[in-house]
Amino acid sequence: MTPPARELISVCVCTYRRQALLTTLLEVLQGQETADRFGYEIIVIENDLERLCEASVADAARTARIPIRYDCEPERNIALARNRAVRLAQGTLIAMIDDDETPVPDWLLRHYETLEASGAQGVLGPVVPVLPASAPAWLESSGVLDRPRHRTGHAIGTQDMRTGNALLRRPLFTRGDLWFDAALGRSGGEDSDFFARGVAGGHSFVWCDEAVVSEVVPPERWTPRFQLRRMWRSGTIRGQWIHDGRQSWVLAWRGIVLLVGGVVALPVSLLAPTAWRMRLALKLAYFGGVVTAALGWPTLRHRE
CATH class of the missing domain: 1.20.1280 (Monooxygenase)
Structure with missing residues:
Protein backbone atom coordinates (compact mmCIF):
# COMPACT_ATOMS: atom_id res chain seq x y z
CA MET A 1 0.00 0.00 0.00
CA THR A 2 1.36 3.41 -0.99
CA PRO A 3 1.83 5.71 2.04
CA PRO A 4 -0.07 9.00 1.90
CA ALA A 5 1.85 11.95 0.47
CA ARG A 6 3.31 14.28 3.06
CA GLU A 7 1.91 17.76 3.29
CA LEU A 8 4.06 20.45 1.67
CA ILE A 9 4.86 23.75 3.36
CA SER A 10 5.95 26.67 1.17
CA VAL A 11 8.24 28.99 3.13
CA CYS A 12 7.80 32.45 1.58
CA VAL A 13 10.52 35.07 1.92
CA CYS A 14 10.15 38.56 0.46
CA THR A 15 13.40 40.49 0.21
CA TYR A 16 14.69 43.94 -0.67
CA ARG A 17 18.44 44.65 -0.80
CA ARG A 18 19.47 42.43 2.11
CA GLN A 19 21.69 39.99 0.27
CA ALA A 20 23.90 38.95 3.21
CA LEU A 21 20.96 38.45 5.57
CA LEU A 22 19.00 36.57 2.92
CA THR A 23 21.93 34.23 2.25
CA THR A 24 22.16 33.44 5.96
CA LEU A 25 18.44 32.78 6.20
CA LEU A 26 18.46 30.43 3.20
CA GLU A 27 21.30 28.45 4.79
CA VAL A 28 19.50 28.17 8.12
CA LEU A 29 16.23 27.14 6.49
CA GLN A 30 17.93 24.11 4.94
CA GLY A 31 18.16 22.49 8.37
CA GLN A 32 14.55 22.65 9.54
CA GLU A 33 13.33 19.61 11.49
CA THR A 34 10.24 17.90 10.07
CA ALA A 35 9.96 14.62 12.04
CA ASP A 36 9.07 13.20 8.60
CA ARG A 37 5.59 14.73 8.95
CA PHE A 38 5.81 17.20 6.06
CA GLY A 39 8.06 18.40 3.28
CA TYR A 40 8.89 21.99 2.49
CA GLU A 41 10.13 24.31 -0.22
CA ILE A 42 11.47 27.87 -0.13
CA ILE A 43 10.06 30.69 -2.25
CA VAL A 44 12.08 33.91 -2.59
CA ILE A 45 10.44 37.01 -4.04
CA GLU A 46 12.77 39.92 -4.67
CA ASN A 47 10.87 43.20 -4.49
CA ASP A 48 13.44 45.07 -6.53
CA LEU A 49 13.52 45.71 -10.26
CA GLU A 50 17.34 45.55 -10.22
CA ARG A 51 17.31 41.90 -9.01
CA LEU A 52 20.42 42.39 -6.88
CA CYS A 53 19.90 39.10 -5.01
CA GLU A 54 19.04 36.86 -7.96
CA ALA A 55 22.55 35.52 -8.50
CA SER A 56 23.14 34.71 -4.82
CA VAL A 57 19.76 32.93 -4.60
CA ALA A 58 20.67 30.91 -7.71
CA ASP A 59 23.98 29.96 -6.09
CA ALA A 60 22.18 28.82 -2.94
CA ALA A 61 19.62 26.83 -4.95
CA ARG A 62 22.32 24.87 -6.82
CA THR A 63 23.63 23.24 -3.65
CA ALA A 64 20.45 23.26 -1.58
CA ARG A 65 18.92 20.11 -0.14
CA ILE A 66 15.54 21.86 0.05
CA PRO A 67 14.23 23.34 -3.23
CA ILE A 68 14.57 27.12 -3.57
CA ARG A 69 12.60 28.99 -6.22
CA TYR A 70 13.07 32.65 -7.14
CA ASP A 71 10.88 35.30 -8.73
CA CYS A 72 10.84 39.08 -8.86
CA GLU A 73 8.05 41.54 -8.11
CA PRO A 74 9.32 44.63 -9.96
CA GLU A 75 6.93 47.14 -8.39
CA ARG A 76 8.12 48.32 -4.98
CA ASN A 77 5.17 47.07 -2.95
CA ILE A 78 5.41 44.47 -0.17
CA ALA A 79 1.75 43.45 -0.54
CA LEU A 80 2.28 42.60 -4.21
CA ALA A 81 5.45 40.70 -3.30
CA ARG A 82 3.62 38.64 -0.67
CA ASN A 83 0.79 37.86 -3.09
CA ARG A 84 3.27 36.79 -5.75
CA ALA A 85 4.97 34.46 -3.27
CA VAL A 86 1.68 32.76 -2.38
CA ARG A 87 0.73 32.34 -6.04
CA LEU A 88 4.12 30.77 -6.82
CA ALA A 89 3.94 28.46 -3.80
CA GLN A 90 2.98 24.82 -4.36
CA GLY A 91 2.31 23.92 -0.74
CA THR A 92 -1.00 23.44 1.02
CA LEU A 93 0.46 25.47 3.90
CA ILE A 94 2.12 28.87 3.61
CA ALA A 95 4.88 29.86 6.05
CA MET A 96 6.08 33.45 6.18
CA ILE A 97 9.33 34.79 7.56
CA ASP A 98 11.18 38.07 6.97
CA ASP A 99 14.55 38.19 5.24
CA ASP A 100 16.30 39.62 8.34
CA GLU A 101 15.10 36.86 10.70
CA THR A 102 16.57 33.53 11.81
CA PRO A 103 14.31 30.64 12.93
CA VAL A 104 15.05 27.98 15.55
CA PRO A 105 15.67 24.48 14.08
CA ASP A 106 12.17 23.22 14.92
CA TRP A 107 10.38 26.41 13.84
CA LEU A 108 8.28 24.79 11.12
CA LEU A 109 7.64 21.64 13.14
CA ARG A 110 6.35 23.60 16.14
CA HIS A 111 4.07 25.67 13.92
CA TYR A 112 2.80 22.56 12.14
CA GLU A 113 2.03 20.70 15.37
CA THR A 114 0.14 23.70 16.76
CA LEU A 115 -1.83 24.17 13.56
CA GLU A 116 -2.87 20.51 13.50
CA ALA A 117 -3.78 20.45 17.21
CA SER A 118 -5.80 23.67 17.11
CA GLY A 119 -7.64 23.36 13.81
CA ALA A 120 -7.07 27.10 13.34
CA GLN A 121 -6.51 28.75 9.97
CA GLY A 122 -3.16 30.10 11.02
CA VAL A 123 -0.46 30.08 13.68
CA LEU A 124 1.80 32.97 14.62
CA GLY A 125 4.88 33.06 16.81
CA PRO A 126 7.30 35.41 18.57
CA VAL A 127 9.92 37.58 16.90
CA VAL A 128 12.70 38.12 19.42
CA PRO A 129 14.87 41.22 18.88
CA VAL A 130 18.63 40.84 19.18
CA LEU A 131 20.52 44.00 20.11
CA PRO A 132 24.28 44.24 19.64
CA ALA A 133 26.27 45.43 22.68
CA SER A 134 26.90 48.76 20.95
CA ALA A 135 23.18 49.62 20.79
CA PRO A 136 21.99 52.47 23.05
CA ALA A 137 20.81 51.30 26.47
CA TRP A 138 17.46 53.10 26.25
CA LEU A 139 16.44 50.94 23.28
CA GLU A 140 16.23 47.86 25.48
CA SER A 141 15.20 49.44 28.78
CA SER A 142 12.37 51.46 27.21
CA GLY A 143 10.66 48.25 26.06
CA VAL A 144 10.00 49.69 22.60
CA LEU A 145 11.12 46.44 20.95
CA ASP A 146 9.15 44.16 23.26
CA ARG A 147 6.13 42.32 21.89
CA PRO A 148 3.56 40.32 23.87
CA ARG A 149 3.93 36.54 24.06
CA HIS A 150 1.25 33.98 24.86
CA ARG A 151 0.94 30.33 25.76
CA THR A 152 0.89 27.94 22.82
CA GLY A 153 -2.63 27.38 21.49
CA HIS A 154 -3.90 30.73 22.81
CA ALA A 155 -6.36 32.40 20.43
CA ILE A 156 -4.93 35.80 19.49
CA GLY A 157 -6.36 39.11 18.31
CA THR A 158 -5.24 41.34 15.48
CA GLN A 159 -2.85 43.28 17.71
CA ASP A 160 -0.58 40.20 17.85
CA MET A 161 -0.74 39.30 14.16
CA ARG A 162 2.16 39.96 11.80
CA THR A 163 3.58 38.14 8.80
CA GLY A 164 7.15 37.98 10.15
CA ASN A 165 6.49 34.58 11.73
CA ALA A 166 3.41 32.71 10.59
CA LEU A 167 2.05 29.46 9.16
CA LEU A 168 -1.23 29.79 7.25
CA ARG A 169 -3.55 27.40 5.47
CA ARG A 170 -3.60 28.04 1.75
CA PRO A 171 -7.42 28.13 1.48
CA LEU A 172 -7.31 31.47 3.31
CA PHE A 173 -6.11 32.85 0.00
CA THR A 174 -7.65 30.54 -2.59
CA ARG A 175 -11.10 30.18 -1.02
CA GLY A 176 -11.22 33.03 1.46
CA ASP A 177 -9.89 35.55 -1.10
CA LEU A 178 -7.69 37.07 1.62
CA TRP A 179 -4.94 38.58 -0.48
CA PHE A 180 -2.75 41.40 0.77
CA ASP A 181 -4.08 44.84 -0.16
CA ALA A 182 -1.73 46.53 -2.64
CA ALA A 183 -3.04 49.94 -1.54
CA LEU A 184 -1.17 49.40 1.74
CA GLY A 185 1.98 47.98 0.19
CA ARG A 186 4.02 51.16 0.60
CA SER A 187 2.53 52.71 3.72
CA GLY A 188 2.62 49.52 5.80
CA GLY A 189 -0.19 47.80 7.65
CA GLU A 190 -0.94 45.30 4.87
CA ASP A 191 -0.40 42.40 7.27
CA SER A 192 -2.60 43.88 10.02
CA ASP A 193 -5.30 44.54 7.43
CA PHE A 194 -4.99 40.98 6.08
CA PHE A 195 -5.47 39.40 9.50
CA ALA A 196 -8.24 41.82 10.50
CA ARG A 197 -10.22 40.80 7.43
CA GLY A 198 -9.51 37.18 8.25
CA VAL A 199 -10.87 37.52 11.78
CA ALA A 200 -13.90 39.45 10.48
CA GLY A 201 -14.52 36.55 8.09
CA GLY A 202 -14.70 34.08 10.97
CA HIS A 203 -11.19 32.61 10.72
CA SER A 204 -9.27 31.78 13.89
CA PHE A 205 -5.57 32.26 14.58
CA VAL A 206 -3.55 30.92 17.50
CA TRP A 207 -0.13 31.41 19.03
CA CYS A 208 2.86 29.06 19.16
CA ASP A 209 5.39 30.33 21.68
CA GLU A 210 8.03 27.74 20.77
CA ALA A 211 8.17 28.69 17.06
CA VAL A 212 10.70 31.43 17.70
CA VAL A 213 12.50 33.57 15.16
CA SER A 214 15.15 36.13 16.09
CA GLU A 215 15.77 39.47 14.41
CA VAL A 216 18.99 41.47 14.70
CA VAL A 217 18.09 45.15 15.08
CA PRO A 218 20.35 47.13 12.70
CA PRO A 219 21.90 50.52 13.63
CA GLU A 220 19.52 52.49 11.42
CA ARG A 221 16.70 51.46 13.78
CA TRP A 222 18.50 52.60 16.93
Whole structure:
Protein backbone atom coordinates (compact mmCIF):
# COMPACT_ATOMS: atom_id res chain seq x y z
CA MET A 1 0.00 0.00 0.00
CA THR A 2 1.36 3.41 -0.99
CA PRO A 3 1.83 5.71 2.04
CA PRO A 4 -0.07 9.00 1.90
CA ALA A 5 1.85 11.95 0.47
CA ARG A 6 3.31 14.28 3.06
CA GLU A 7 1.91 17.76 3.29
CA LEU A 8 4.06 20.45 1.67
CA ILE A 9 4.86 23.75 3.36
CA SER A 10 5.95 26.67 1.17
CA VAL A 11 8.24 28.99 3.13
CA CYS A 12 7.80 32.45 1.58
CA VAL A 13 10.52 35.07 1.92
CA CYS A 14 10.15 38.56 0.46
CA THR A 15 13.40 40.49 0.21
CA TYR A 16 14.69 43.94 -0.67
CA ARG A 17 18.44 44.65 -0.80
CA ARG A 18 19.47 42.43 2.11
CA GLN A 19 21.69 39.99 0.27
CA ALA A 20 23.90 38.95 3.21
CA LEU A 21 20.96 38.45 5.57
CA LEU A 22 19.00 36.57 2.92
CA THR A 23 21.93 34.23 2.25
CA THR A 24 22.16 33.44 5.96
CA LEU A 25 18.44 32.78 6.20
CA LEU A 26 18.46 30.43 3.20
CA GLU A 27 21.30 28.45 4.79
CA VAL A 28 19.50 28.17 8.12
CA LEU A 29 16.23 27.14 6.49
CA GLN A 30 17.93 24.11 4.94
CA GLY A 31 18.16 22.49 8.37
CA GLN A 32 14.55 22.65 9.54
CA GLU A 33 13.33 19.61 11.49
CA THR A 34 10.24 17.90 10.07
CA ALA A 35 9.96 14.62 12.04
CA ASP A 36 9.07 13.20 8.60
CA ARG A 37 5.59 14.73 8.95
CA PHE A 38 5.81 17.20 6.06
CA GLY A 39 8.06 18.40 3.28
CA TYR A 40 8.89 21.99 2.49
CA GLU A 41 10.13 24.31 -0.22
CA ILE A 42 11.47 27.87 -0.13
CA ILE A 43 10.06 30.69 -2.25
CA VAL A 44 12.08 33.91 -2.59
CA ILE A 45 10.44 37.01 -4.04
CA GLU A 46 12.77 39.92 -4.67
CA ASN A 47 10.87 43.20 -4.49
CA ASP A 48 13.44 45.07 -6.53
CA LEU A 49 13.52 45.71 -10.26
CA GLU A 50 17.34 45.55 -10.22
CA ARG A 51 17.31 41.90 -9.01
CA LEU A 52 20.42 42.39 -6.88
CA CYS A 53 19.90 39.10 -5.01
CA GLU A 54 19.04 36.86 -7.96
CA ALA A 55 22.55 35.52 -8.50
CA SER A 56 23.14 34.71 -4.82
CA VAL A 57 19.76 32.93 -4.60
CA ALA A 58 20.67 30.91 -7.71
CA ASP A 59 23.98 29.96 -6.09
CA ALA A 60 22.18 28.82 -2.94
CA ALA A 61 19.62 26.83 -4.95
CA ARG A 62 22.32 24.87 -6.82
CA THR A 63 23.63 23.24 -3.65
CA ALA A 64 20.45 23.26 -1.58
CA ARG A 65 18.92 20.11 -0.14
CA ILE A 66 15.54 21.86 0.05
CA PRO A 67 14.23 23.34 -3.23
CA ILE A 68 14.57 27.12 -3.57
CA ARG A 69 12.60 28.99 -6.22
CA TYR A 70 13.07 32.65 -7.14
CA ASP A 71 10.88 35.30 -8.73
CA CYS A 72 10.84 39.08 -8.86
CA GLU A 73 8.05 41.54 -8.11
CA PRO A 74 9.32 44.63 -9.96
CA GLU A 75 6.93 47.14 -8.39
CA ARG A 76 8.12 48.32 -4.98
CA ASN A 77 5.17 47.07 -2.95
CA ILE A 78 5.41 44.47 -0.17
CA ALA A 79 1.75 43.45 -0.54
CA LEU A 80 2.28 42.60 -4.21
CA ALA A 81 5.45 40.70 -3.30
CA ARG A 82 3.62 38.64 -0.67
CA ASN A 83 0.79 37.86 -3.09
CA ARG A 84 3.27 36.79 -5.75
CA ALA A 85 4.97 34.46 -3.27
CA VAL A 86 1.68 32.76 -2.38
CA ARG A 87 0.73 32.34 -6.04
CA LEU A 88 4.12 30.77 -6.82
CA ALA A 89 3.94 28.46 -3.80
CA GLN A 90 2.98 24.82 -4.36
CA GLY A 91 2.31 23.92 -0.74
CA THR A 92 -1.00 23.44 1.02
CA LEU A 93 0.46 25.47 3.90
CA ILE A 94 2.12 28.87 3.61
CA ALA A 95 4.88 29.86 6.05
CA MET A 96 6.08 33.45 6.18
CA ILE A 97 9.33 34.79 7.56
CA ASP A 98 11.18 38.07 6.97
CA ASP A 99 14.55 38.19 5.24
CA ASP A 100 16.30 39.62 8.34
CA GLU A 101 15.10 36.86 10.70
CA THR A 102 16.57 33.53 11.81
CA PRO A 103 14.31 30.64 12.93
CA VAL A 104 15.05 27.98 15.55
CA PRO A 105 15.67 24.48 14.08
CA ASP A 106 12.17 23.22 14.92
CA TRP A 107 10.38 26.41 13.84
CA LEU A 108 8.28 24.79 11.12
CA LEU A 109 7.64 21.64 13.14
CA ARG A 110 6.35 23.60 16.14
CA HIS A 111 4.07 25.67 13.92
CA TYR A 112 2.80 22.56 12.14
CA GLU A 113 2.03 20.70 15.37
CA THR A 114 0.14 23.70 16.76
CA LEU A 115 -1.83 24.17 13.56
CA GLU A 116 -2.87 20.51 13.50
CA ALA A 117 -3.78 20.45 17.21
CA SER A 118 -5.80 23.67 17.11
CA GLY A 119 -7.64 23.36 13.81
CA ALA A 120 -7.07 27.10 13.34
CA GLN A 121 -6.51 28.75 9.97
CA GLY A 122 -3.16 30.10 11.02
CA VAL A 123 -0.46 30.08 13.68
CA LEU A 124 1.80 32.97 14.62
CA GLY A 125 4.88 33.06 16.81
CA PRO A 126 7.30 35.41 18.57
CA VAL A 127 9.92 37.58 16.90
CA VAL A 128 12.70 38.12 19.42
CA PRO A 129 14.87 41.22 18.88
CA VAL A 130 18.63 40.84 19.18
CA LEU A 131 20.52 44.00 20.11
CA PRO A 132 24.28 44.24 19.64
CA ALA A 133 26.27 45.43 22.68
CA SER A 134 26.90 48.76 20.95
CA ALA A 135 23.18 49.62 20.79
CA PRO A 136 21.99 52.47 23.05
CA ALA A 137 20.81 51.30 26.47
CA TRP A 138 17.46 53.10 26.25
CA LEU A 139 16.44 50.94 23.28
CA GLU A 140 16.23 47.86 25.48
CA SER A 141 15.20 49.44 28.78
CA SER A 142 12.37 51.46 27.21
CA GLY A 143 10.66 48.25 26.06
CA VAL A 144 10.00 49.69 22.60
CA LEU A 145 11.12 46.44 20.95
CA ASP A 146 9.15 44.16 23.26
CA ARG A 147 6.13 42.32 21.89
CA PRO A 148 3.56 40.32 23.87
CA ARG A 149 3.93 36.54 24.06
CA HIS A 150 1.25 33.98 24.86
CA ARG A 151 0.94 30.33 25.76
CA THR A 152 0.89 27.94 22.82
CA GLY A 153 -2.63 27.38 21.49
CA HIS A 154 -3.90 30.73 22.81
CA ALA A 155 -6.36 32.40 20.43
CA ILE A 156 -4.93 35.80 19.49
CA GLY A 157 -6.36 39.11 18.31
CA THR A 158 -5.24 41.34 15.48
CA GLN A 159 -2.85 43.28 17.71
CA ASP A 160 -0.58 40.20 17.85
CA MET A 161 -0.74 39.30 14.16
CA ARG A 162 2.16 39.96 11.80
CA THR A 163 3.58 38.14 8.80
CA GLY A 164 7.15 37.98 10.15
CA ASN A 165 6.49 34.58 11.73
CA ALA A 166 3.41 32.71 10.59
CA LEU A 167 2.05 29.46 9.16
CA LEU A 168 -1.23 29.79 7.25
CA ARG A 169 -3.55 27.40 5.47
CA ARG A 170 -3.60 28.04 1.75
CA PRO A 171 -7.42 28.13 1.48
CA LEU A 172 -7.31 31.47 3.31
CA PHE A 173 -6.11 32.85 0.00
CA THR A 174 -7.65 30.54 -2.59
CA ARG A 175 -11.10 30.18 -1.02
CA GLY A 176 -11.22 33.03 1.46
CA ASP A 177 -9.89 35.55 -1.10
CA LEU A 178 -7.69 37.07 1.62
CA TRP A 179 -4.94 38.58 -0.48
CA PHE A 180 -2.75 41.40 0.77
CA ASP A 181 -4.08 44.84 -0.16
CA ALA A 182 -1.73 46.53 -2.64
CA ALA A 183 -3.04 49.94 -1.54
CA LEU A 184 -1.17 49.40 1.74
CA GLY A 185 1.98 47.98 0.19
CA ARG A 186 4.02 51.16 0.60
CA SER A 187 2.53 52.71 3.72
CA GLY A 188 2.62 49.52 5.80
CA GLY A 189 -0.19 47.80 7.65
CA GLU A 190 -0.94 45.30 4.87
CA ASP A 191 -0.40 42.40 7.27
CA SER A 192 -2.60 43.88 10.02
CA ASP A 193 -5.30 44.54 7.43
CA PHE A 194 -4.99 40.98 6.08
CA PHE A 195 -5.47 39.40 9.50
CA ALA A 196 -8.24 41.82 10.50
CA ARG A 197 -10.22 40.80 7.43
CA GLY A 198 -9.51 37.18 8.25
CA VAL A 199 -10.87 37.52 11.78
CA ALA A 200 -13.90 39.45 10.48
CA GLY A 201 -14.52 36.55 8.09
CA GLY A 202 -14.70 34.08 10.97
CA HIS A 203 -11.19 32.61 10.72
CA SER A 204 -9.27 31.78 13.89
CA PHE A 205 -5.57 32.26 14.58
CA VAL A 206 -3.55 30.92 17.50
CA TRP A 207 -0.13 31.41 19.03
CA CYS A 208 2.86 29.06 19.16
CA ASP A 209 5.39 30.33 21.68
CA GLU A 210 8.03 27.74 20.77
CA ALA A 211 8.17 28.69 17.06
CA VAL A 212 10.70 31.43 17.70
CA VAL A 213 12.50 33.57 15.16
CA SER A 214 15.15 36.13 16.09
CA GLU A 215 15.77 39.47 14.41
CA VAL A 216 18.99 41.47 14.70
CA VAL A 217 18.09 45.15 15.08
CA PRO A 218 20.35 47.13 12.70
CA PRO A 219 21.90 50.52 13.63
CA GLU A 220 19.52 52.49 11.42
CA ARG A 221 16.70 51.46 13.78
CA TRP A 222 18.50 52.60 16.93
CA THR A 223 17.55 56.27 16.63
CA PRO A 224 14.64 57.94 18.46
CA ARG A 225 13.47 59.35 15.12
CA PHE A 226 13.09 55.90 13.56
CA GLN A 227 11.26 54.46 16.56
CA LEU A 228 8.95 57.48 16.88
CA ARG A 229 8.02 57.27 13.20
CA ARG A 230 7.46 53.53 13.55
CA MET A 231 5.09 54.04 16.48
CA TRP A 232 3.28 56.88 14.69
CA ARG A 233 2.80 54.70 11.63
CA SER A 234 1.51 51.84 13.78
CA GLY A 235 -0.99 54.20 15.34
CA THR A 236 -2.19 55.48 11.98
CA ILE A 237 -3.10 51.94 10.94
CA ARG A 238 -5.46 51.57 13.90
CA GLY A 239 -6.73 55.11 13.42
CA GLN A 240 -7.55 54.42 9.80
CA TRP A 241 -9.65 51.44 10.86
CA ILE A 242 -11.57 53.75 13.21
CA HIS A 243 -12.02 56.32 10.46
CA ASP A 244 -13.32 53.62 8.10
CA GLY A 245 -15.78 52.31 10.68
CA ARG A 246 -13.97 48.98 11.16
CA GLN A 247 -13.15 49.65 14.83
CA SER A 248 -14.92 51.59 17.58
CA TRP A 249 -13.82 55.04 18.75
CA VAL A 250 -12.83 53.72 22.19
CA LEU A 251 -9.14 53.61 21.32
CA ALA A 252 -9.21 57.11 19.81
CA TRP A 253 -10.94 58.60 22.88
CA ARG A 254 -8.41 56.87 25.08
CA GLY A 255 -5.69 58.34 22.89
CA ILE A 256 -7.05 61.86 23.27
CA VAL A 257 -7.02 61.53 27.07
CA LEU A 258 -3.49 60.12 27.08
CA LEU A 259 -2.25 62.80 24.69
CA VAL A 260 -3.54 65.55 26.97
CA GLY A 261 -2.01 63.87 30.01
CA GLY A 262 1.24 63.22 28.16
CA VAL A 263 1.63 66.83 27.10
CA VAL A 264 1.10 67.93 30.70
CA ALA A 265 3.75 65.43 31.83
CA LEU A 266 6.35 66.51 29.29
CA PRO A 267 8.06 69.15 31.48
CA VAL A 268 8.42 66.61 34.31
CA SER A 269 9.74 64.00 31.90
CA LEU A 270 12.78 66.16 31.17
CA LEU A 271 14.06 65.23 34.63
CA ALA A 272 13.39 61.52 34.18
CA PRO A 273 15.80 58.85 32.85
CA THR A 274 16.13 58.55 29.07
CA ALA A 275 14.23 55.25 28.93
CA TRP A 276 11.25 56.76 30.78
CA ARG A 277 11.21 59.78 28.47
CA MET A 278 11.32 57.56 25.43
CA ARG A 279 8.45 55.40 26.70
CA LEU A 280 6.34 58.53 27.10
CA ALA A 281 7.35 59.93 23.71
CA LEU A 282 6.65 56.62 21.96
CA LYS A 283 3.23 56.33 23.57
CA LEU A 284 2.41 59.88 22.48
CA ALA A 285 3.58 59.09 18.95
CA TYR A 286 1.40 55.99 18.77
CA PHE A 287 -1.75 57.70 20.01
CA GLY A 288 -0.98 60.78 17.94
CA GLY A 289 -1.11 58.52 14.90
CA VAL A 290 -4.34 56.91 16.10
CA VAL A 291 -6.14 60.21 16.69
CA THR A 292 -5.01 62.03 13.54
CA ALA A 293 -5.87 59.08 11.29
CA ALA A 294 -9.22 58.55 13.02
CA LEU A 295 -10.07 62.20 12.35
CA GLY A 296 -9.07 61.84 8.72
CA TRP A 297 -6.11 64.21 8.92
CA PRO A 298 -3.01 63.68 6.73
CA THR A 299 -0.74 60.99 8.15
CA LEU A 300 2.57 59.33 7.42
CA ARG A 301 2.09 57.47 4.17
CA HIS A 302 5.25 55.54 3.33
CA ARG A 303 7.92 53.55 5.06
CA GLU A 304 11.42 54.96 4.91
